[in-house]
Amino acid sequence: MAFFFNRGRSRQPSEVARTTKELICRLLDKQPKVTSPMTARIQSLTKPQAEEELVKQLGHMKVIVQGTQEVNTSPEQVHALVQATLQEDLLLDLAQLIHILPFEARKDTQTIFSHILRFRPNNYAPDKDPPVISYIVHHRPEILIELCRGYNQSQSSMPCGVILREALKFDVVAAVVLYDQSQPGEPAVRLSDLKPNLPQTGEGVFWNFFDWIDKSNFEVSADAFTTFREVLTRHKNLVTAYLATNFDLFFGRFNSTLIQSDSYVTKRQSIKLLGEILLDRANYNVMMAYVESGENLKLCMKLLRDDRKMVQYEGFHVFKVFVANPNKSVAVQRILINNRDRLLRFLPKFLEDRTDDDQFTDEKSFLVRQIELLPKEPIDQSKSTRNVPPGVNTATVA
Incomplete structure (x- = not known):
């Protein structure tokens, strides 16, 4: 279909953004807040026609921000498109609409978004967002x-x-x-x-x-x-504070929904992520709070007996934090003491086919020794934990 937008001339970014906005309004049966000479013609399109033209406009926007093998991008054109996109509130429209776009248009929208998000004008301070x-x-x-x-x-x-x-x-x-x-x-x-x-x-x-x-x-x-x-892993200071404020809610949902998921992939990835969170030095206080819980230890010990070896392996890296912690809570001590004999029989044979993993073998030996050294009865160590400096890494086997 030869359409009236194709004029055989280079169109300005503001015009492209304005046309894109009006086409979106047509698809959503909305009247644009600001009308233009093009509005009536766009509103007369059928929805399939409007969708076809929207795809073309998104393709044009992608060329402006990314260029082609034959055409380089112009910083001035990109800057103008960024400003027009914000003025038309197109980013919100595209975020809401992206799921109904054709596949190639979704890819173009992804490209447009990503370029616009990281765009910096000339002479813009590099340390600013x-x-x-x-x-x-x-x-x-x-x-x-x-x-x-x-x-x-x-x-x-x-x-x-x-x-x-x-x-x-x-x-x-x-x-x-x-x-x-x-x-x-x-x-x-x-x-x-x-x-x-x-x-x-x-x-x-x-x-x-x-x-x-x-x-x-x-x-x-x-x-x-x-x-x-x-x-959860990129912004350490932000997340550490967030987890401290929302500790029970977050880990309650993390444990019940992700660690105990019926999906093998979700379960395995989530246990691995839990280990990353706990063993990150930035999350020292979060780790100490997590390994004080007897319920968390019980959940972790169940993972060691899972029928899938990689779940067992990832669970081991969380379990070792409980055992290696020199200031175990009474609840954790009690569980380990009550299960001492079983653990001492279980651990030497645990994933024993990992013969080429020297670190894993050493860690198992370390944990066996720590369990052997447990007292006969739990000792309240709450007073001593208050004096542990933040720099101490209790996960000595990590």
Whole structure:
């Protein structure tokens, strides 16, 4: 179909953004807030025609931000498109609409988003967050929340995940994702309104990741877990404070939903992530709180007896933190003492076919020795734990 947008001339970024906005409005049966001479013609299109033209406009936007083998990008054109995109609020529209776009258009949208998020004008201070990132967290955090909700549909899970992980390179984005508690249709939290010391309700967008990981199809689950892990391991100071404030809620859900998932992949990856979190020096206080719990130890000991060897192996790396901790709680001591004989019979034969893993063999020997040295009865060591300096690494076998 020869369409009236093809004029045989180079179109300005502002015009491309304006046309894209009006085509989106047509697809969503919305009247644009600002009309143009093109509005009536766009509104007269059928939805298949509007979708076809939207795909073309997104392709044009991708060329502007990325260029081609024959055409280099122009920083001035990119800057103009970025400004026009923000003015038209296109990022929010695209985040909401991406799941209904054709496959190639979803890929183009992913490319456009990623380039715009990291765009820095000439002479822009390299130590500052890119301007679009700053704009989003201060003025339009709904964009981030809609990208997270892209995991509600399998079509949008991968492109939204790629975009999110580009944005999550920045602490301010991770903070919004962690602390937003808005529901669909409500404004998202602005960076200036965050209340990090206020415990979470468990109903914000971050908490949806547990269900996206555990209850979705493999493609959605895998991508959601990658993003989830990115949030929890990249921004150490932010996450340490978050986990301290929301310790019971977070680990209660982590243990019940992910560690005990029916999915082998989810279970294994989650145990490995738990080990990474606990053994990170930045999370020392979080680790100490986790390994004080007898219930957490019981859960970990069940993993050692799982019928899948890799689950056993990942579970071992969490179990060793409980045993290696020199300041075990009474509850943990009691469980280990009551199971001492069984553990001393079990551990030497545990995954004994890993003969080429010298570190694992040494760690098993270390744990056997620690269990042998346990007292006959639990000793209350709560007073001594108050004097343990933060720099001490209790996971000496890590």
